[in-house]
Structures are given as C-alpha cells and as structure tokens.
Amino acid sequence: MPKRIDHEKRRKQIAEAAWRVILERGMEGATVRNIAEEAELSLGALRHYFSTQDELLVYAMKLVKEKAAARINEIALQDLPPKEKILNILLEIVPTDDETRAEMEVWFAFTAYFRHKETVYDAQHDGIFIAMRKLIDYLDQFHLLQNHLDKEIETEKLYALIDGLALHAMLEPERVNKKRIERVLIQHLHSICADE
Amino acid sequence: MPKRIDHEKRRKQIAEAAWRVILERGMEGATVRNIAEEAELSLGALRHYFSTQDELLVYAMKLVKEKAAARINEIALQDLPPKEKILNILLEIVPTDDETRAEMEVWFAFTAYFRHKETVYDAQHDGIFIAMRKLIDYLDQFHLLQNHLDKEIETEKLYALIDGLALHAMLEPERVNKKRIERVLIQHLHSICADE
Structure with missing residues (x-):
C-alpha cells in the first residue's frame, strides 16, 4: 500500500512541475526533458511514471x-x-x-x-x-x-x-x-x- | 510601383499559407519550412519576404x-x-x-x-x-x-x-x-x- 501511495504522490509532483514549466515557457517548453529537470528527476525516473509526454500532459x-x-x-x-x-x-x-x-x-x-x-x-x-x-x-x-x-x-x-x-x-x-x-x-x- | 504591389500581394499569399498550416497542424507545425512548402516557395524565397518566423506570424x-x-x-x-x-x-x-x-x-x-x-x-x-x-x-x-x-x-x-x-x-x-x-x-x- 505505501508504495502505491508514493507512486501517485510522485505523479502529482511531476504534474505540478509540468504546470510550472508551462507557466514559464509555454507549451513549446513543456518537453519531457524540461519537466524532468523541474521535478529534479532523471529522464529515466520520469519515464517510470509517465511513458510519453502526452500521457503526462493529459494527467496534468x-x-x-x-x-x-x-x-x-x-x-x-x-x-x-x-x-x-x-x-x-x-x-x-x-x-x-x-x-x-x-x-x-x-x-x-x-x-x-x-x-x-x-x-x-x-x-x-x-x-x-x-x-x-x-x-x-x-x-x-x-x-x-x-x-x-x-x-x-x-x-x-x-x-x-x-x-x-x-x-x-x-x-x-x-x-x-x-x-x-x-x-x-x-x-x-x-x-x-x-x-x- | 507594380513591384511594390507584387511584394505586398506575395506577403499576403504567404500569410494565407501560414493560416492553412496552422489550421491543419497547429502552431507546432507552423515552421518556416512547412509554410514555404504550403506557399510553394523555396526557403530562400520566403526569407526574402519575411526574415524570421515570428515576423511572418505577426503579419499573418x-x-x-x-x-x-x-x-x-x-x-x-x-x-x-x-x-x-x-x-x-x-x-x-x-x-x-x-x-x-x-x-x-x-x-x-x-x-x-x-x-x-x-x-x-x-x-x-x-x-x-x-x-x-x-x-x-x-x-x-x-x-x-x-x-x-x-x-x-x-x-x-x-x-x-x-x-x-x-x-x-x-x-x-x-x-x-x-x-x-x-x-x-x-x-x-x-x-x-x-x-x-
């Protein structure tokens, strides 16, 4: 159970990082790379939570x-x-x-x-x-x-x-x-x- | 005089090509390359009318x-x-x-x-x-x-x-x-x- 909660919590943190990137740079800047950087995650770690950019943006x-x-x-x-x-x-x-x-x-x-x-x-x-x-x-x-x-x-x-x-x-x-x-x-x- | 008119007319044609590209592919697709292709111009010819993408989009x-x-x-x-x-x-x-x-x-x-x-x-x-x-x-x-x-x-x-x-x-x-x-x-x- 705690693992599941952590997973969802981390997805929310990433979505919030995505909002900040969109607010600052617009949608052109909302690349997976920039969002990972804002969320202080490696690209690989981010891909563990969202496999594509569109999946992340739809969730956000x-x-x-x-x-x-x-x-x-x-x-x-x-x-x-x-x-x-x-x-x-x-x-x-x-x-x-x-x-x-x-x-x-x-x-x-x-x-x-x-x-x-x-x-x-x-x-x-x-x-x-x-x-x-x-x-x-x-x-x-x-x-x-x-x-x-x-x-x-x-x-x-x-x-x-x-x-x-x-x-x-x-x-x-x-x-x-x-x-x-x-x-x-x-x-x-x-x-x-x-x-x- | 006729040359000036042709120049403005051509700029309008390019702007209309830009609209069509935006309508079909959204702003992500509105690159100078795609707009030149839609307007049936070479990249060099398009640059003669608009020196940057932003200049073209503002005009459109x-x-x-x-x-x-x-x-x-x-x-x-x-x-x-x-x-x-x-x-x-x-x-x-x-x-x-x-x-x-x-x-x-x-x-x-x-x-x-x-x-x-x-x-x-x-x-x-x-x-x-x-x-x-x-x-x-x-x-x-x-x-x-x-x-x-x-x-x-x-x-x-x-x-x-x-x-x-x-x-x-x-x-x-x-x-x-x-x-x-x-x-x-x-x-x-x-x-x-x-x-x-």
Whole structure:
C-alpha cells in the first residue's frame, strides 16, 4: 500500500512541475526533458511514471480539472442562500488569484496544444457547460429565475460569459481583477433573477 | 510601383499559407519550412519576404485582424436600425462559418504561442474591448440602453460574452452554431435594452 501511495504522490509532483514549466515557457517548453529537470528527476525516473509526454500532459490537465471540481463541490455543500452559493461557485470558476489564473493558463496552453491531436482532444473535457446547466436549474427550482427566460439559452449565455471572463482574467489580469469580475457576475445574476 | 504591389500581394499569399498550416497542424507545425512548402516557395524565397518566423506570424495575425475590422466597418456604414446594426456587428465577431472559425483558430493558436514572448504579445491587440465600449455608447446615444445599467460593467460583460461565444463556436461548432449564437445575442440585447 505505501508504495502505491508514493507512486501517485510522485505523479502529482511531476504534474505540478509540468504546470510550472508551462507557466514559464509555454507549451513549446513543456518537453519531457524540461519537466524532468523541474521535478529534479532523471529522464529515466520520469519515464517510470509517465511513458510519453502526452500521457503526462493529459494527467496534468486532469489534475487541474479535479482541483477546480473539489473547490466547487465544497461550496455546493455549504449552507448558503441559493444566489450567494451560485455567485461563490462562479467566482471559483473564473480565475481571481494567481493560483486559479495559473490553472487557466494550463487549460489554455493545453487546449491549443491538443486541438490538433484528435485522439486526445475532448471539447467537453472541463464539464463547465453541464455545471452551468445545473446552476440555472437550481435557480429555477427555487423560483428565482425570471419566468420568461429560455433555460437552454441562459445556460449557453452563462457558459460563454464565464469562459470569456476567465480568458480575459488570464490575458488582462489588471483590468479584469476580482472586484470587476464580481461586479459583472452580480449584475448578471441580477439580470436573470426575479425580484425577491 | 507594380513591384511594390507584387511584394505586398506575395506577403499576403504567404500569410494565407501560414493560416492553412496552422489550421491543419497547429502552431507546432507552423515552421518556416512547412509554410514555404504550403506557399510553394523555396526557403530562400520566403526569407526574402519575411526574415524570421515570428515576423511572418505577426503579419499573418495582423491580416486576420484587418479582415475582421473591414467587415465590421462595412456594417457600421449601413443604414440600419441601431439594434439590428449592433446584432449584425456582433455576428461578424463571433465565428459563424468556416472562414471566421478559421480566423478564430488562428487567433487562439497565435495567442497561446506568443503569450510567453513578451516583446510581441499585446493582450489588447484585437481591439474588441474598445469596439464593445463603442457599441454600448451607441445604444446609449439612441436612448436604447436601460437607464439603471452601469456602462463600464455592461462593456466588460458584452466583451466576455462575445469572446466566450467565439471560443465555444470554435471548440464545439455543432452545438454552438449560427442559430444558437444569434439566439443568445438577441436575448442579450433584449436584456440590456429599454422597451421601445
């Protein structure tokens, strides 16, 4: 058992080294050699944990996704008024600090890199569209969504808004800072919710 | 004079060859060698027009931007009711056909590639944020914008919505098709405009 745990722990450390390399040098710099160096491992040792570069990168991306999902689930379980809960979840998806901006960088670099490798690429990989549908349904269950709205279109709109904000928070972090993101999201929730 | 024109024409042809290479193989495949082959030129001949790979790629990106700006200006000059004009402009920015989706692919690949080259990268390069501010001001001038809205936040929101839709139209063209994009944009304009 301890061996198995060590193996997984080491894979995580390597994935984290891969993130750091991607953040610093972009995907062009994310070679197995550079990642091994960052993780302070020999090439041979790294190959023991990941046999190919793509296997390593797919795992590193999966970890980004799991970290975000864990943060979202934690908020979902909190005892909060529905609108506040939704705002907090959205603020976990749009990057508002260095750590989450780094995750977005990795997502962006990864998506650009794997886009032309059809065997690996899956547009739906981040599950955000489905999460947005659940949030709209959740508002509706609590009779908070304005009656005349089309839930399908509101899901698509919220999804585009969130990913657009995430993209801009990564590209222009000074203008698109936490306060501004919060104001846009509060305004959006206000625009789709019924008066209480 | 004719020589100068030929030179510019040839640079455009090379840039278009670069787009095709990026679309097919991604940025990793956009080497000077591959672009020369696609343009049916020798490496030496290509170097006559562009001395470095980055110079070529920056020019190819500039051309994408100019093509989009030309389409937007054409609509801006048309004699249309304000809301219809704005909808048509937004539909030129979000990719809804193969040609504009290809432009978005080039933008995406280019942004990912140049992000870690600070001398070249400029987050504001596409001018879309400024264009969105103008559209919101335009609605306001015609007293079409709801009174209580904060124009700064509405600009940021429209900008995020447009870029999010553009990203999803590129990544998931089947779901995020022209009809769906149109419905989201019409719904959005409806949500920020005063009743007429």
